[in-house]
Amino acid sequence: MRLSRARDLVIGQDALTRPAAPSDIRGRDRPDRAMKIVEAVADKYLRVLTAYDYDPAVAGHNPDSAMTLVVADREIVAADENVAALTFVAVDGGDLPAWQPGCHLDFHLPSGLRRQYSLCGDPADRGRYRIAVRSIPEGGGGSIEMHGLLPGTAVTVRGPRNGFPFVPTGSALFVAGGIGITPIIAMVRAARAAGIDWQFVYSGRSRESMPFLDEIETWESERVFVRPDDEFGRPTAGELLRRAPAGGAVYCCGPTPMLDAVRDRFADTGATALHFERFGAPTVLDGTPFEVELASTGEVLPVRADESALAVIRNRMPGVGYSCQQGFCGTCRVHVLSGTPEHRETRLTRQEQEDEMLICVSRSVGGRLTLDL
Ligand code: FES
Incomplete structure (x- = not known):
């Protein structure tokens, strides 16, 4: 899968100014005038924090140092065959630097292009890294090059870095759009292992285009909502956020329009923090020619x-x-x-x-x- 790496944005809501009640179950605007005033006050106190920092002590490795990794396996993981999962190992077969859900690697491709991809394997398996790459013909060529890497190919990699950290406590809603599933799937696995209260909404153009469905469909069905556009229509922000937990966190990764919509409507939920990672360019705001x-x-x-x-x-x-x-x-x-x-x-x-x-x-x-x- 291709991920243009992003920074993690955390939007926290002042809990004292947030309504305790959850949002309308159908994602509709609250008609209540008093609620609108509360929301306006809450909006005023939205904090937008950026998290760039990476603590090498946590990973035991300087993420700026280059590593040579070798493709050990390549597997098609979406029915439309446009998503390839790539497994990388160290040249000497030794342990790789530790990582946590949300981490990504910087790949320096043989062509000279640089691209960033989220790790989506098992953090406990120190012997290999796994990513997934969607081939995007209309992109800059990096995803096609990555998607076509064959076993035995050596690439230069830096990282892992975590710009989208997950904290496995409390309650959480995970929202993934298309190839944005890659950091999210590692987080949901961690949430399941930690036993926290979680919900997961996974959207995509069609089931054929959505990777990892075989695994996801084995998870607790009451916590998982897989919603392909060709079955349900394009999701609204209200639909994506309907399961946001009061007092909990929302983790979202997907295309820019989805993230913009989720950010716009997050204040309508009872959740207290929004963490997101985008792929693709952000919308230009307040630009002049x-x-x-x-x-x-x-x-x-x-x-x-x-x-x-x-x-x-x-x-x-x-x-x-x-x-x-x-x-x-x-x-x-x-x-x-x-x-x-x-x-x-x-x-x-x-x-x-x-x-x-x-x-x-x-x-x-x-x-x-x-x-x-
Ligand atoms: S700073 Fe990363 S592409 Fe511009």
């Missing part, structure tokens, strides 16, 4: 208010480097030769920001940026 000039050719590209510089540049330069599309991996870093960037990331230092930018999220408030591309 600007221009990018490619120094190598002199070509000037207009960037609309609702698109990223990376998306525009990729149309002209398909090989331009990128990975997370979230502004944290640094792969898309470029030198700015002229113009003033509007930095929308926290990866670069202030000094670096003086002449560099991350083109996946950073932009300009107008005018033209000349980039060393």
Whole structure:
């Protein structure tokens, strides 16, 4: 499966301002005017925290150091044959660095592309890592290259890192969309093992496109809702969040529209924390149009208010480097030769920001940026 790695966002709700009652079972707006006022107050106190930090002491390994891993097994895990589960082992067959549900690996592919994938195997099995890759023909080529890796192929890997940590206490709702199942399946297994109260909603285009259904359909049916779009229609945020536990947490991984919808409606639930990880680029908010000039050719590209510089540049330069599309991996870093960037990331230092930018999220408030591309 392909995951453009993301950071974990935690949206916590001040428990004292949250209504104790669960949301409408059909996910409808509460008509109660007093409730709307409570929600407005709650919204005011929404905290958005970013968690980038990784504690090497937990893993016993520096995630920035490169490892060479070898593909030991490749298995098709969705009926449409577009999702391959890949198992990797160390060259010497030894133990691999420890990981927890939510961790991902950075893959440096033979072509030079970098991509990030969630671990979805068994953390107790120190001898192997497992990921799943959906082949996306209209993507940047990384998923196709990953999907086609054959046993015996060596790849360079960094990690594991955890930008989407799971805490197996209390109660939790897990929401997965499509290939977003990969971090979630490891979390649900951990929740089952820990004996916490959990619910799981898994959506996708069709059953044929949804990996790991063989395993998931052996889980407690009263806790699992598998809802393919071709059987139930596209899910609304209310449907996805209907099982959110009062006072509990929601963990969500899926495409950007799903995450945006869940974020928008999370305040309508009685849950107190939302953890999510997206794949794909985030929606551009509050953008203004600007221009990018490619120094190598002199070509000037207009960037609309609702698109990223990376998306525009990729149309002209398909090989331009990128990975997370979230502004944290640094792969898309470029030198700015002229113009003033509007930095929308926290990866670069202030000094670096003086002449560099991350083109996946950073932009300009107008005018033209000349980039060393
Ligand atoms: S692609 Fe990761 S920071 Fe831009």
